[in-house]
Amino acid sequence: MLWACLRLPSLAIDAVLRQRDESTKQQPFALIDGPPQRRVLAALNDAALALGLMPGQSLAAAQAICPSLHAEPIDPRHAERSRRLLAAWAYRFSPLVAIEPFDDAVLFEAEGSFNLFGPWLRFAGRLHAELDALGFQHHLVLAPNPHAAHALAAAHADLAVTTPDAQQRALSALPMQSAGLDPRAATRLQRMGLRSLGRLFELPRDALAKRFGPALLDRLDELRGTAPALLPMYRPPDRFEAQIELGFEVVRTEALLFPIRRLVGDLAAFLSARDGGVQRFELRFRHEDHAPTILQLGLLAPERDPQRLFDLVRQRLERLRLAAPTLEIELHARELPAFVPEAGGLFDPRQAQQLSWPQLRERLRARLGGDAVRQLQPLSDHRPERAFQQRREERRQPVIQTTSPRPTWLLPRPILLRDPSPRILAGPERIESGWWDNGDTRRDYYVVETSRGQRAWVFCAVGETGPFQLHGWFA
Amino acid sequence: MGRALRLDEVLSDPRIWRGKAANQTPDGLSTGHAALDAALPGNGWPRSALSEILLPADGIGELRLLLPALGELSRQGGNVVLIDPPYTPFPLAWQAQGLELAKLQIVDSSGRDSLWSAEQCLRAGACAAVLLWPRQVDDRALRRLQVAAESGQSIGFVCRDARHAEQSSPVALRLRLHVRPSEIEVLKCRGAAPPTQRIPFADGRH
Numbered sequence: 134m135l136w137a138c139l140r141l142p143s144l145a146i147d148a149v150l151r152q153r154d155e156s157t158k159q160q161p162f163a164l165i166d167g168p169p170q171r172r173v174l175a176a177l178n179d180a181a182l183a184l185g186l187m188p189g190q191s192l193a194a195a196q197a198i199c200p201s202l203h204a205e206p207i208d209p210r211h212a213e214r215s216r217r218l219l220a221a222w223a224y225r226f227s228p229l230v231a232i233e234p235f236d237d238a239v240l241f242e243a244e245g246s247f248n249l250f251g252p253w254l255r256f257a258g259r260l261h262a263e264l265d266a267l268g269f270q271h272h273l274v275l276a277p278n279p280h281a282a283h284a285l286a287a288a289h290a291d292l293a294v295t296t297p298d299a300q301q302r303a304l305s306a307l308p309m310q311s312a313g314l315d316p317r318a319a320t321r322l323q324r325m326g327l328r329s330l331g332r333l334f335e336l337p338r339d340a341l342a343k344r345f346g347p348a349l350l351d352r353l354d355e356l357r358g359t360a361p362a363l364l365p366m367y368r369p370p371d372r373f374e375a376q377i378e379l380g381f382e383v384v385r386t387e388a389l390l391f392p393i394r395r396l397v398g399d400l401a402a403f404l405s406a407r408d409g410g411v412q413r414f415e416l417r418f419r420h421e422d423h424a425p426t427i428l429q430l431g432l433l434a435p436e437r438d439p440q441r442l443f444d445l446v447r448q449r450l451e452r453l454r455l456a457a458p459t460l461e462i463e464l465h466a467r468e469l470p471a472f473v474p475e476a477g478g479l480f481d482p483r484q485a486q487q488l489s490w491p492q493l494r495e496r497l498r499a500r501l502g503g504d505a506v507r508q509l510q511p512l513s514d515h516r517p518e519r520a521f522q523q524r525r526e527e528r529r530q531p532v533i534q535t536t537s538p539r540p541t542w543l544l545p546r547p548i549l550l551r552d553p554s555p556r557i558l559a560g561p562e563r564i565e566s567g568w569w570d571n572g573d574t575r576r577d578y579y580v581v582e583t584s585r586g587q588r589a590w591v592f593c594a595v596g597e598t599g600p601f602q603l604h605g606w607f608a
Numbered sequence: 609m610g611r612a613l614r615l616d617e618v619l620s621d622p623r624i625w626r627g628k629a630a631n632q633t634p635d636g637l638s639t640g641h642a643a644l645d646a647a648l649p650g651n652g653w654p655r656s657a658l659s660e661i662l663l664p665a666d667g668i669g670e671l672r673l674l675l676p677a678l679g680e681l682s683r684q685g686g687n688v689v690l691i692d693p694p695y696t697p698f699p700l701a702w703q704a705q706g707l708e709l710a711k712l713q714i715v716d717s718s719g720r721d722s723l724w725s726a727e728q729c730l731r732a733g734a735c736a737a738v739l740l741w742p743r744q745v746d747d748r749a750l751r752r753l754q755v756a757a758e759s760g761q762s763i764g765f766v767c768r769d770a771r772h773a774e775q776s777s778p779v780a781l782r783l784r785l786h787v788r789p790s791e792i793e794v795l796k797c798r799g800a801a802p803p804t805q806r807i808p809f810a811d812g813r814h
Contacts, residue, residue, distance in 0.1 A: 488732040490687055497715055497725055507714045511699040521699045523714070535700050541671040542695035586787030587667040605698060606667025 135244035135253075135295060137227075138282035139219065139264070140272040141237055145176040145207060148215035151268030152377045154391050161199050164207040165192050175207045205380065214375070218399055219269065220367045224406040226250065226260070231279065231364040238286065240279050240364070253293050261291075267402070276300050278358035280313075287311040297358065304356055305331025314352055318345050330356075373403050373411075373466040382421070382458035386450050389418075389459060393450070394443055396464040401439035410435025410472030415465050416446065420457035428453060431503065432495055433525075435472045441492060448499040515566045516574045517543060517604060537562050538580055540590040540605030547602040550591050555581035555601060558588070563595065580607065637763065640676020643807050644792055648781070649800035653677055657780035657798070658730075658754045658764040662773050666694060668785050669809065670767050673792070678737055679706030681763075686736020689713045689729045692722045694741050711736075723749050730756035730764050737763045751778040785809070 141147065150158050161181035165172045172192035174181075184199045195202055216232055219239045223230045229242035243256065250256040253275055264271050275293040276282035281300050285292055288311045294300045304312075307330045309323050327333055333341075333353065342350050354360040377392045393416070404411060413431040420426070428449060436442060488496070494506050507523040511533045514520050538559060560579030567574050576592040581601065583589055590605035618624065636650030645651050653659055661670055678688050688711055690697065699709055713735075717725045722742055729738045730753060738757075742749075750766065757764045766779065773784055773795060782795040791806040 488734055490732075490734040493728065493732040493734045494713075496728060501715070501717050501721055501725065505716050507716065509697060509699040509702075509709055509712060509714070511703065511709065517698070533700060533703070535704065539701040539704070540667075540698055541675070541701045541705070542667060542693075543698040544695055585665050586790075587665055589667065606695065608667045608669060608671040 134242050135275055135277055136240050136279040136282045137243040137257075137260075138272075138274045138276070138279065138286040139223065139239045139241075139260075140274070140283065140286035141216070141219075141239075141269055142272060143176060143178075143270050144215060144237055145209075145212045146178050147269045148211040149205065150178060151215075152392055152395055153380075157203075161186070161202045163192075163195065163202055163204045165204045166207045172204075174204075215269070218375070218403070219267075221369050221403045221406045222263070222267070224367065224369050225402075226256075230367040232367050233365045235283055238283055240282065243275060253295075257291070257293070267398075276303070278356070279364060280355045281358065284311065284313045284356055287313065301334075301357065305329060305334060307331075309333070312352075312356070315348060318349055321345075369403075369407055372469065373400055373414075374463065375399050376461055376463040378461045379459060382460060384455070384458045386453060386455060389450065389462065390447060392462055393446055393464075396462065397443045397446060398439045400464060400466060401437055401442060404437040404469065404472070407469060408472065409469040410437045411442070411466045412436075412468050412470050413466075417463040417465065418455060418459045419461040419463070420455075421460060423457040426453070426455055426459075430499075433498070434491055435470045436495075437472050441495070445495060445499050448496065452500070515564050516572065517564075519567075519572065538590075538607070540607045542606040542608050544604055547592070547604045550581075550583070550589065550601040550603040552581075552583045552601075555583055555589070555591070557581050564592075565595070578604075637677050637680070639673070640680070641673070641809070644809075647794060647803045647807050649797055653763055654780040654798060655763060656758050656761045658750065658757050658766060658778075659781040659783070660750075660766045660768060660777055660779045662768055662770040662782065662784040662795070664770045664785065664787060668787055669790065670785065673783075673785070673809070674739070674765060675702070675705045675707060677763075678739075679708075681736040682708035682711035684736070685711070687711050687713055687734060689715060689735045689738045691715045691725050691729065691738065691740045692717055692719055692742075693739070719743055723753070726753055726764065727756045729760075730762045731760040733760040733762065735760075735762050737765065739765045739767065741767050747776060747778055754778050754780070 145164055146162070149164065150162065158178065159180055161184055162178045163174045163181050163186065164176040166175035167173045174186060174188050174190045174192065174195055177186055177188060181199070181202060186195050186198060186202070192204060216239060220230050220232045223239050223241045227241040227243060227246050231240045243253070247253065247256065250259060257273055257275070260273060272286040272290045274282045274286040274289055274291075275295065276285055277295070277297055277300055281304055284307060285294070285303055288307055292303065294303050309319050309327060309330060312319065312330045314322070322333060338350060351360065375396055377396060379392065383389055400411065400414070412435045413429065415430065416428040418426040418428070430445060430449060432445070497506050504525060507525060509521050510524050511521045512519060513533055558580045561577035563577050565575045575595045577595055578590060578592045579601070581589050581591050588607035589603055590607065591601035591603050593601050636648060636652030636654050638652040639645055639648070661673065663670055682688050683706065688707070690712070693714065697712070697714070702712065703709055715725050715729070722740065723745065726738055726740045729735045745766070745768070753764055753766070770784055777796070779796070780798040784793040784795055786793060786806065790809045792809045793806045794802040796802055
């Protein structure tokens with residue numbers, strides 16, 4: 134087994150900044166922690182680091198150096214949420230994903246997936262590209278032992294060791310501070326002149342246990358893989374919930390599109406990990422003093438393509454009126470049915486930008502309403518009003534034969550035929566039915582030609598010849 | 609001019625018009641009415657284009673004119689989309705005239721978005737034929753639909769009142785129905801001069 138460790142050196146800041154637009158990322162930005170009297174910088178973006186700010190500095194000092202520094206209180210839930218998202222993402226590549234007991238990393242078994250995703254070089258290239266697109270800075274290390282991979286990822290941004298010997302050599306070169314040892318023990322060892330982990334491996338075990346206690350030995354065994362690695366495995370949740378705090382009030386719906394694209398992209402990443410689709414989901418827009426605006430979105434068939442989902446949201450959003458400025462957006466998807474990808478022909482003659490009928494139907498329904506696209510299904514009833522029904526989804530259509538003339542257009546409701554001298558072409562045809570279901574109908578139907586030359590389907594009460602009620606056109 | 613120009617470069621200049629190219633009208637879709645087919649340049653409805661049908665009144669024969677072609681398209685598996693039809697299609701009659709009901713889609717846009725819907729359907733390439741009964745349409749909108757039909761390779765039919773016959777229109781084919789006697793007048797057909805004679809539109813039923 135080879136474990137890939139995805140270590141996120143700036144998880145806290147990435148979790149916040151990936152939800153913001155590009156211009157915010159270029160500005161100095163910091164997350165702050167601590168009591169109100171003494172705020173300290175907890176995490177910084179590259180622009181802030183370049184100005185010489187450092188984690189641990191007090192906010193007052195930092196603002197003296199850089200007055201334009203934008204600071205927000207740190208929320209550990211953001212980082213944890215992002216890590217769970219990444220675990221869901223990693224689940225696409227491997228069934229064995231672990232996020233415990235680490236707090237800044239996601240690990241997954243990669244060797245079993247080489248057949249599918251190609252050798253590590255190509256596989257890693259794909260992982261790097263997707264992580265960059267998701268907006269996370271990361272270190273990616275491959276090693277036979279998960280704990281070793283985690284420790285190596287602290288010092289290496291990109292490394293692959295595939296044999297235990299190579300892993301041992303890489304570990305030996307690891308600086309003492311990066312090895313994930315108990316910090317006090319690491320400092321003591323360093324003061325003893327042991328700069329790298331390799332020197333520690335050479336020391337006699339019983340002497341080490343006497344000086345540092347058994348915890349250090351356990352950690353060394355963990356790193357070398359001599360103790361069995363028992364990792365609790367990640368299981369993807371059955372529903373998807375994500376939210377983005379905007380940090381400022383947004384009035385125009387266009388400005389919401391960027392964070393929504395992120396949310397929908399996260400949903401799509403989650404769905405493809407589950408090999409599922411989404412059929413209905415909702416977006417909640419939270420406001421300061423108002424009840425949240427809720428936008429329900431539904432599709433006829435499960436879908437997981439981020440672009441299609443985003444198109445759907447955008448169509449609906451154009452027509453949405455927000456009651457008040459938005460502070461936070463949430464996306465909830467509870468029903469995640471199985472997803473069957475659309476099978477395209479190998480030699481598909483359609484052009485790339487064109488849509489299939491289901492996509493087109495979704496687009497029409499998104500703008501016009503859920504019942505806007507209908508089909509007709511004939512029923513076996515003589516009464517014209519009940520001879521068919523309109524349906525939303527496609528069904529097999531029965532063929533019902535009729536020998537009597539039937540018009541191609543039917544009026545939704547019969548109206549009086551205003552014509553001085555209709556000429557009767559055919560009829561009468563008596564339709565008498567429905568005494569059993571309160572739809573009692575007794576009519577004599579005629580085909581008439583009006584004075585304007587139209588051919589009409591009209592009826593009158595049984596036994597009479599007029600006045601005629603117009604019920605259809607033979608168009 | 610310092611260098612020799614190749615002839616095909618010169619000819620590819622958009623300012624040069626070559627008389628013959630436009631005459632190659634592609635084959636149309638048979639209308640199912642032999643006399644009308646014979647009168648039209650492509651021997652049928654122009655494909656990837658918009659056709660306009662002008663009617664003096666409702667129920668005059670527009671469906672009799674269209675249904676043979678629509679039935680053929682639906683039997684080949686193409687979707688036939690009606691956008692805001694003025695009445696409800698009576699399925700028994702449509703079925704009896706050869707239309708596959710499974711392929712008949714009715715879009716109800718409440719009149720507001722019928723042009724938007726028509727453009728989407730024409731452009732998507734997922735519909736074989738799109739029928740439209742616009743309440744208000746000008747030639748800019750028709751031109752837009754015409755372009756959408758070209759890019760989506762769909763056939764569009766616009767049914768309008770005959771009083772619009774005098775307006776110019778960018779569509780590929782314009783027909784006007786007459787009653788008493790029942791005749792079709794070709795007002796415009798791309799690729800040829802419209803026939804001067806009206807075409808008898810025999811009523812085969814009843």
